Amino acid sequence: MNVQIQPILAALKRHKAGTLLIAMQIALTLAIVCNATFIIRERLARVARPTGMVETHLLTVQNRFVGTGATSSEPLVKADLATLRQIPGVVDATAINSYPLRGGGWSMGVQTDPDARKAITAATLYFADDHAVATMGLKLIAGRNFRADEISWQDAQKVEAPGEIIVSKALADKVFPDGHALGRTVYIMGNARPSTIIGVVERLQTPWSGTFADNFMEHSVLLPIQLTGAFGSYLVRTEPGRLDALLKTVPAQLMKTNRMRVLRDDTGVRSFAEVREAAYKTDRGMALLMTVVCVVLLAITAAGIVGLTSFWVGQRRRQIGVRRALGATRSDILGYFLTENLLIGLAGVVVGTAMAVGLNLWMVTHFEMHRLSMVYVAVGVVALLLIGQGAVLAPALRASRVSPVEATRSV
Amino acid sequence: MLKMTHLSKVYRTEVVETYALRDFNIDVKEGEFVAVTGPSGSGKTTFLTIAGLLETFTGGTYHLDGIEVSRLDDNARSKIRNEKIGFIFQAFNLIPDLNVYDNVEVPLRYRGMKGPERKQRIMDALERVGLASRAKHYPAELSGGQQQRVAIARALAGSPRLLLADEPTGNLDTQMARGVMELLEEIHREGATIVMVTHDPELAARAQRNVHIIDGQVVDLGEDPRFHAHAARAVDA
Ligand SMILES: Nc1ncnc2c1ncn2[C@@H]1O[C@H](COP(=O)(O)OP(=O)(O)O)[C@@H](O)[C@H]1O
Numbered sequence: 001m002n003v004q005i006q007p008i009l010a011a012l013k014r015h016k017a018g019t020l021l022i023a024m025q026i027a028l029t030l031a032i033v034c035n036a037t038f039i040i041r042e043r044l045a046r047v048a049r050p051t052g053m054v055e056t057h058l059l060t061v062q063n064r065f066v067g068t069g070a071t072s073s074e075p076l077v078k079a080d081l082a083t084l085r086q087i088p089g090v091v092d093a094t095a096i097n098s099y100p101l102r103g104g105g106w107s108m109g110v111q112t113d114p115d116a117r118k119a120i121t122a123a124t125l126y127f128a129d130d131h132a133v134a135t136m137g138l139k140l141i142a143g144r145n146f147r148a149d150e151i152s153w154q155d156a157q158k159v160e161a162p163g164e165i166i167v168s169k170a171l172a173d174k175v176f177p178d179g180h181a182l183g184r185t186v187y188i189m190g191n192a193r194p195s196t197i198i199g200v201v202e203r204l205q206t207p208w209s210g211t212f213a214d215n216f217m218e219h220s221v222l223l224p225i226q227l228t229g230a231f232g233s234y235l236v237r238t239e240p241g242r243l244d245a246l247l248k249t250v251p252a253q254l255m256k257t258n259r260m261r262v263l264r265d266d267t268g269v270r271s272f273a274e275v276r277e278a279a280y281k282t283d284r285g286m287a288l289l290m291t292v293v294c295v296v297l298l299a300i301t302a303a304g305i306v307g308l309t310s311f312w313v314g315q316r317r318r319q320i321g322v323r324r325a326l327g328a329t330r331s332d333i334l335g336y337f338l339t340e341n342l343l344i345g346l347a348g349v350v351v352g353t354a355m356a357v358g359l360n361l362w363m364v365t366h367f368e369m370h371r372l373s374m375v376y377v378a379v380g381v382v383a384l385l386l387i388g389q390g391a392v393l394a395p396a397l398r399a400s401r402v403s404p405v406e407a408t409r410s411v
Numbered sequence: 412m413l414k415m416t417h418l419s420k421v422y423r424t425e426v427v428e429t430y431a432l433r434d435f436n437i438d439v440k441e442g443e444f445v446a447v448t449g450p451s452g453s454g455k456t457t458f459l460t461i462a463g464l465l466e467t468f469t470g471g472t473y474h475l476d477g478i479e480v481s482r483l484d485d486n487a488r489s490k491i492r493n494e495k496i497g498f499i500f501q502a503f504n505l506i507p508d509l510n511v512y513d514n515v516e517v518p519l520r521y522r523g524m525k526g527p528e529r530k531q532r533i534m535d536a537l538e539r540v541g542l543a544s545r546a547k548h549y550p551a552e553l554s555g556g557q558q559q560r561v562a563i564a565r566a567l568a569g570s571p572r573l574l575l576a577d578e579p580t581g582n583l584d585t586q587m588a589r590g591v592m593e594l595l596e597e598i599h600r601e602g603a604t605i606v607m608v609t610h611d612p613e614l615a616a617r618a619q620r621n622v623h624i625i626d627g628q629v630v631d632l633g634e635d636p637r638f639h640a641h642a643a644r645a646v647d648a
């Protein structure tokens with residue numbers, strides 16, 4: 001094969017409009033596809049973050065007591081937990097104010113110096129009991145769980161910091177970078193009394209799936225406190241294979257225990273899989289939308305290249321015949337069109353790289369976007385050049401089959 | 412140099428079979444200048460395209476420079492076209508996207524020739540046809556006669572041993588035609604074998620030998636060009 005760049009460039013200068021059109025299309029596609037892929041990967045990474053819980057066979061209940069006694073809910077909750085724990089197929093159950101991916105909960109500053117103006121970090125507070133670690137399937141990597149006698153019942157309006165807390169490892173490491181958090185004290189409610197870290201769990205996410213908690217996504221505190229009040233959640237761990245049946249049994253049994261409650265049809269009793277699904281619906285939707293945009297753009301670009309090259313091959317049949325008559329082999333002709341496409345593609349990706357970076361910078365300043373990794377641009381460049389070569393292959397092969405006798409056909 | 416024996420070429424379409432050449436015999440010796448004449452549709456172009464390896468034939472044998480060409484694959488045929496044959500077409504067939512210089516360069520690049528040698532040959536060839544000053548012009552900016560001279564420069568640059576010309580002056584006025592003819596004669600004197608198809612009896616008369624084709628067959632009219640010129644006129648009429 002004998003392909004040289006200079007005469008191809010010389011010929012392209014005479015076809016500026018088509019060349020520019022395709023190069024710009026490639027540039028735009030690169031800019032958009034790089035950024036879209038980056039967003040897709042970010043969203044999917046967000047969706048893939050683990051909560052720290054064992055999510056299979058986990059069932060959630062969001063409960064609201066109504067009528068008299070709703071504000072002093074201690075006996076009602078205790079009755080509910082007793083009911084839940086004796087249902088066949090239930091391994092354990094806990095009462096907790098919120099849980100990962102629920103979307104709402106408590107966040108407070110954590111500090112080691114009670115007089116410090118500024119907290120070391122924010123963290124979420126889970127008001128739990130001694131069954132929480134087992135029910136959620138958390139991995140206790142240091143210290144111990146709460147004892148039953150450590151659980152206190154408090155009014156949400158005037159909660160007092162507990163003497164003992166369990167923290168997530170991420171929080172422990174943040175507050176005590178030396179790695180020795182166990183037995184140390186922190187202040188989690190302003191300058192109230194200190195709480196001693198009695199246990200560390202490997203991982204526990206905050207309840208937020210959006211960007212709100214991005215800076216403290218795994219900073220969680222478990223408190224041996226049950227909040228009295230009309231609203232509350234239960235988490236129920238089931239035996240394998242029993243979850244579907246329990247989705248019906250649990251609300252029925254709860255209603256049998258106490259009818260004075262509201263369990264909403266949509267969020268009342270759900271499997272944790274449903275909770276996860278709902279929490280990341282927009283992220284998934286965004287990723288899907290971006291994927292569709294990418295696929296459509298790439299398809300349009302490929303179609304544009306096929307179209308323009310086919311047109312050029314048709315237009316140049318005679319000169320292809322002349323080149324063949326002058327000694328070009330079939331692979332010379334094939335190489336001509338592949339190289340021509342590669343040159344246009346290279347011009348496109350050079351401009352496209354600048355546009356991709358520009359578009360990303362614009363989004364960084366106007367939206368909550370991170371800086372685009374150059375890996376995406378590099379992969380995009382290679383992908384677009386390959387798509388270009390793939391798209392041009394069929395018309396280029398057609399060109400290579402033009403007979404040299406075309407040169408002699410009278411005009 | 413060029414020897415065809417009992418050669419035939421059939422064009423098949425769904426409805427008809429056309430014998431463009433039948434029992435076609437010709438022997439062109441090295442260094443000859445042969446003019447091919449004949450009425451329109453008699454098979455002159457077909458003969459030239461087969462001679463130039465632009466097309467395959469249906470039956471018979473064809474030896475080019477001692478090689479039986481029907482055995483050659485497409486790449487080998489391309490190589491022979493590139494190295495041994497120079498083409499001059501009635502329609503000039505310059506590549507409109509390339510300037511004069513780049514046009515003359517095309518066959519040299521396919522030969523894989525190095526830059527400095529290419530440049531030397533291109534400038535020499537353009538010098539010969541008197542168009543060195545137009546190297547940067549595009550074909551559309553040149554007259555027909557100039558375009559054909561560029562085409563001749565392109566054919567010459569590779570120093571081919573065989574020059575095939577299909578009505579090279581067909582699109583030119585008399586004066587331009589004369590210029591082109593003088594150029595061909597000069598090239599011939601330097602040793603190239605030339606086969607030229609022409610309608611013009613006056614030009615045919617200037618060749619060493621005339622071959623007349625009627626209905627896809629060679630009709631030998633002997634060595635006397637004057638006699639031949641009359642015959643050609645008679646047939647065309
Ligand atoms: N590609 C083709 N398909 C079918 N018939 C053809 C083709 N090329 C030439 N012919 C036929 O072959 C005959 C010889 O044509 P050609 O060699 O072009 O004649 P000339 O050059 O002497 O005018 C004509 O009858 C023509 O119609």
Ligand SMILES: [Mg+2]
Binds near residue numbers: 455456457
């Ligand atoms: Mg003809």
